[in-house]
Amino acid sequence: METFSVGVEKAAAAPTDLAKLRKSSLPSFYQRHVKIHLYRFILVLFLLVAWQVVAGRLIPVNWIASPLLVAKTAWDWIASGILFFHLKITFIEMLVGSLLGASAAIATGFLLSSSRLLAEALLPYISAFYGIPRIALAPLFVIWFGIGIVSKIALVTVVVFFLVFFNAFVGARDVDRIYLDTMRVMGASKWDVFTKVTLPYSAGWIFVGLKFALPRALIAAVVGEIISSNRGLGYLLEESGSMFDVSGILVAVFVLAILGVLMNMALNRLEAITNRYRFLD
C-alpha cells in the first residue's frame, strides 16, 4: 500500500510530456522512404556512368550502345512521333485484348460455377487447352486475322482468358451459400446475383489472375508483333534488330518495361478501390 501511493505521487509530480512521447513513438516511415529512394537513385546513376565509361572503350558501341546513344535515339523517336505511334498500337492491343479476355473469362467462370453439370463436362477440355503454350497459336491467328492489330488482340485475349478464367471460376464457386440464399429469397435474378454478389465477392481472385496475366499479355502482344507486323513496339524491336541498331532495341525494351510497370500500377490502384472495405478496422 505504502509503495503504491508513493508511485502515484511520483507520477503526478512529473507529468509525462505527451507531445514528446508521441513524437518519439512515431514510426520512421518518412526517413526510411527518403533513404530507399536515395539508394535506388545512386544505383541507377552508378550503372549509367559505368555503362557510358565502358561503352566504346572495353566493349564496342555497336554491341551495347551507350546511355547517350540510347537517349539520342529515344529523343529522335519521340520528336518524330514514331515512338508514340508504335506505343499506342501495342497499348491498344493490350487494352482491348485484356478487356475482351478478362470479360470472357469472368462470364465463363460465373456460368460454369452456376452449373456443376456444365462445369464437369467442360473443365477437362479447358484444362487441356490451358496446357498449350498460347504463343504457339500466333501463326494461326495471323492466317485468320491478318498481320494487323486484330491478330494480336486475339492472341492477348486468349492469353488473358486462360489466366483469368480459373481464378474467376474458383472465386465464383467459392461464394458463400448464405449470400446466394439471401439473394434468392429477395427475388434476385441471375444478373443481380452476378453483379451484386459474385463479382464483388470474387474480385480478389480475379485481380490475382489479372496481375498474373497482364505481363504475359504484354509478351503475347510483342511476340505477335515480332512474328509478323508492320507496327507496334514489337515491330520496332524487330526492325531495329534487323538493322543492328542496339540503341533502338534498348529504347523499345525500356519503353516496354515502363509500360509494364504502369499497367501494374493501374491494376493495383483499381484493386485498392474495389477492395477498400477489407482494409478498414
Added chain:
Amino acid sequence: MTDENVIEVRNLYKWFISKNSDVLALESVNLDIQEGDFVSFVGPSGCGKSTLLNMIAGLQMPTAGFIRYKGEDVREVNTRVGYITQHDSIFPWRTVEANVQLALEIKQVPKAKRAETVKNMISLVGLEGFEKSYPSQLSGGMRKRVGLARTLIYKPEALLLDEPFGALDAQLTLTLQDELLRIWDKTHTTMIFVTHDLGEAIALSNKVVVFTGRPGKIKLTREIDIPRPRDVFRIRFSAKFGALYEEIWGSLKEEVGKGEEL
C-alpha cells in the same frame, strides 16, 4: 390476428443422402401457422428445425409431403418471406446503407424513392450515423441490426429467423429480443423463430413447437399464454414463465443430446 393458415406443413419428410451419410432429418411433420402468429421451433441440434425453415423459404425441397404457403405449394424459392440467418449474411463489400437498400435495388425501386425508406429503416434499428460504415467497422450486434433492417425493408409477409441471436452475448441478445418484440407488436408480421434457447422461445412466441432428436418429429406444441406487451428483461422472473419453462423443458430434455448421438 386471423385464423387463416399462412403455412401448412403436411406429412413432411426430408431425407439427406450423400456419399458418406444417410440421414432422415424430418419424419412425418404436420404443422399449421396462422397469419400474424409468432411461432418458435426448439429442439436438439440436428433435429431438422433449420431444415424445415429452409423448406418453408423454398431453399430446400421436401423428400415427401408438402408445404403450402397461402394455399400454394412451395416449389421454388419463396420470395414473399424474409429470411434471417445465424451467420452474418450482410455483404462486407457494401456500406450499411447499401446493404439495407439491397432488396429495393433488386425490386428495381427508383433511386429517388429509396432514400426515404432506407433512412426510416436505419433509424428503426437505431443505426443512425453509421450509414456509410462497412460491416467490418461494426460490432456483432450492429451487424445483426443491419441484417434485420435489410430484411424488414421489403416488408415480407412472414419472417423466418434461424437462431438470429445465437452468436451474441446475453446482454445484447436481450436488447435485440426486445427490439424484435417491439417491431412485431407494431407490424404483426408472421414470425417463425428457430432457436436452441427455450427461454428465448417462451419469452417471444405465442406458440412453441418442440422437435424430437433426429429424425425430427413434432413432440409438443404449446401455446404461450403470457399477456403482451411483454418485457423480455423481466419475463423470466414471472411465475407463469417458470411454470411453462418447467413443463416444456420436461419434454425437451429427453431429446437433448439424442440428435448428436448419430
